[in-house]
Each structure stands twice: as C-alpha cells, then as structure tokens.
Amino acid sequence: MDRIRITGGATLNGVIPISGAKNAALPLMIASLLTSETLELHNVPRLADVQQLLRILGNHGVDTAIAGKRPGQTSETGQSIRLKAASIIDTTAPYELVSRMRASFWVIAPLVARAGRARVSLPGGCAIGTRPVDLLLMVMEKLGAKVEIEGGYVVATAPSGGLRGAHIDFPKVTVGGTHTALMAAVLADGETVIDNAAREPEVVDLADCLNAMGARISGAGQSRVVIQGVGSLGGASHTVLPDRIEAGTYAMAVAMTGGEVLLEGARPELLQSALDIIVRTGADITVSNEGIRVRRNGHGIDPVDVTTEPFPGFPTDLQAQLMALLTRAKGTSRIRETIFENRFMHVQELARLGSRIRLDGDVAWVDGVERLTGAPVMATDLRASVSLVIAALAADGDTTVNRVYHLDRGFEALEAKLGRCGAQVERLSGD
C-alpha cells in the first residue's frame, strides 16, 4: 500500500490549480443514467472515486469515453468524459462495487425513474458515522416506489404508471437525499416539492445539469425546490464546478505553513464561511478573477470557535483540516461537529504528532502547541488523511501517512500540487 512521506518546515509559495469537485462530479455522472443520449462532462477530476463510479455505471450499461489530452493540457487539467446509457442493461448495483463508495447508492433514483426497478447494495463510504439511508428510501417511497430490504440490498420498484410527484419534507438536511429526490422527481409524473432541501453548491450543479438535459427544476440552492416532471431527458454538456473542499484544504495548509499561494480557479462564494474562519485565524485572503490568494506572513495562528453546519455554514468536510491548523494556534480553540457523530477519528492520529486535543461529546477542544514533531500516522477517512498532511507540513522532521488510498479518493495530484509550492512530499510505493 502506498504511503506519503512529508518533511515538515517549508512554507508554501506559488500556484495551486483547483480541480473539479468530487462531490459534484459523482452525482453528475450518475445523472447519465436518466437519458439514452450522451451526457458530456468537463473538468472531471482524476480520482479513485471517479474510476470506481465509472465501473459501477458500466455495469448498468453506461458506455464511457474519456477524451484524450489536448495541446496545453497537463495531467492535472480536468478530464472530459462522455457518458451514454443507450439502455439500462442491469438494475443491480452489487455489494463489491457499492460498498467502497457512499455516493454510488444514489444510482437507485435514476434506475427506478428510468427502468422502473433497482436493486442496490447498502452503501459504504468514509467511516465517519452510521450514515443511514432512511431519508433516501423515504424519498423513493414518497414518489410511489415500493422499497424492501433483502440480504443487504435495497430493492425499489416503481408503481405500474411510474414514479409520481410528491411533497418531500426532509426532517434534516441531507445532500444525498436531495440528490436522490432531484434525480427521482425529474422523470416523475407531476410536481414534486422538496422542503428543507440541501443548499450545497453541488446540489445546484446537479440541478443546473439536469435542467440543461431538459428537466424543469426551480429553486435549487434554496430550501424549497420545485420540480415539474418531464417525459424524458436528453443529452447535455456541463462543466463540473471547482472543488470548494480542495480549495479550503489548501487554504488551511498555507495558513498553517505561512507563505503565499494562489488557489487558481477557486470560487470564494462556494466557501465563504471557511474563508471567514481562515481570516479569523490570522491569514489574509484576497479574491481576484484568477481565484483566491491566501497569505500568512509573520502573523501567528489565532484560536477560533467553529461549529460545522450544512451549507452555507462551515462544512464538515473541512473540520479535520481546520483542526490540524488549530493544533498550532496561540490558545485554545473549540470545534463542534454537528453533521456526523463519529468524525473525530483524526484526533488520535494528530496526537501522534504532539497535538493536544480533548474530546467532549460532539466538541473538540484544541490547545495550541508550540511544536509538532513528525511520526508515522494512519488515517481512517479522506478528510482525516489530508488533515494529517497539513499537520505534517508544519511538524519537525518526517511524517509518513499510511493508507494513501483515502487521499487518492478525493485529492487529485496532491503531492505534485504541494510539491510545486515548496513542500517536501514524496509518495512511497508499498506492497
């Protein structure tokens, strides 16, 4: 298994291009199941999760073609992928494929909408909590599907006349639930109203693409979304929005090490709450047409008090990275995690580097320390892994981050992007 070795101490200076968002690319790719025509996606990041989803979609009958490199494109220029599901050849999403990635469960919605049936293994994904799918199943039932659990699989069947529009009122904000509702309702008969919908930018990106395919969705990005069902969807060409979590991660890395980096292509409105917090820690943020510039020169790291919330609040997917930054703050910070009940698995690994963090239920108290020291560490999920990279960049000596496959799920060309800005990061191939 590959590992990454980081020798701490360097400041970061230069330009980091921001990739297309993993969490937008995945539902966009799944939307290809809704039409027999070609969906062309641009700026798709080169990530293990994208590859895995291509395998899953291929199993359902989606033909994919990845465009070759054009002049001037580098290995980090997002890929263009054409997806065409002329017909759905298999409505089962098997355990071996789905258990590795949470988002793959969302195929349930387009499969039932288009083929009338789906048999989908209960999902896997990052180990950050129990992560039930009850609200996704509620969506399918509200739209008229019969839902049963058989041998670890969810079997959902549309009524004879197909899915019917309905009122869906989510008791809590769920990104996956909202994606599912959008993809199930676009082909349903009549109107669907979603209340308490997730307002995340990735939901808006999916709705924009579905509308380009001929859907009639209004209000995406607000709590109430209204969908008028249509008879069929066609092809479209859509560019994946930039990854706000990747941008926030590198912003925190620069706030940690000091230096000055342009996050090229990052869009500030997608991560304003995180940028506000980074400014409160003492870094400077400036915004231009090129992206977001982050700088910390000579100022220490100030402690902050942060609570994770659904968009537009501070994202849970940046909580671990912020915690890493705050391990070196001048004072005590408080981080409250309200989205996932088990998303503090990075605490014990950050402790190996010398951090001082106390857990009290859903709150982590981070006492800033003068010095971190390198150590072998092992992360249990994607964002936890990258939080260890951030801490390692500021630690004395070498840190080896094991289980790099977590990083490869969500960070495109991490070593190259950090390396070009002066960090000493090296991938060690293992057995």
Ligand SMILES: CC(=O)N[C@H]1[C@@H](OP(=O)(O)OP(=O)(O)OC[C@H]2O[C@@H](n3ccc(=O)[nH]c3=O)[C@H](O)[C@@H]2O)O[C@H](CO)[C@@H](O)[C@@H]1O
């Ligand atoms: C691939 C992808 O886009 N993943 C993101 C997505 O995950 P995901 O879509 O899985 O997260 P949700 O927004 O659905 O989860 C929010 C909360 O709702 C709960 N819940 C969810 C569904 C359900 O049926 N029942 C239920 O109780 C979850 O356990 C959690 O406590 O949004 C999360 C919250 O922003 C992010 O951390 C993930 O990176």
Ligand SMILES: C=C(OP(=O)(O)O)C(=O)O
């Ligand atoms: C939790 C994440 O991914 P997933 O939902 O696929 O587990 C993430 O992107 O941080």
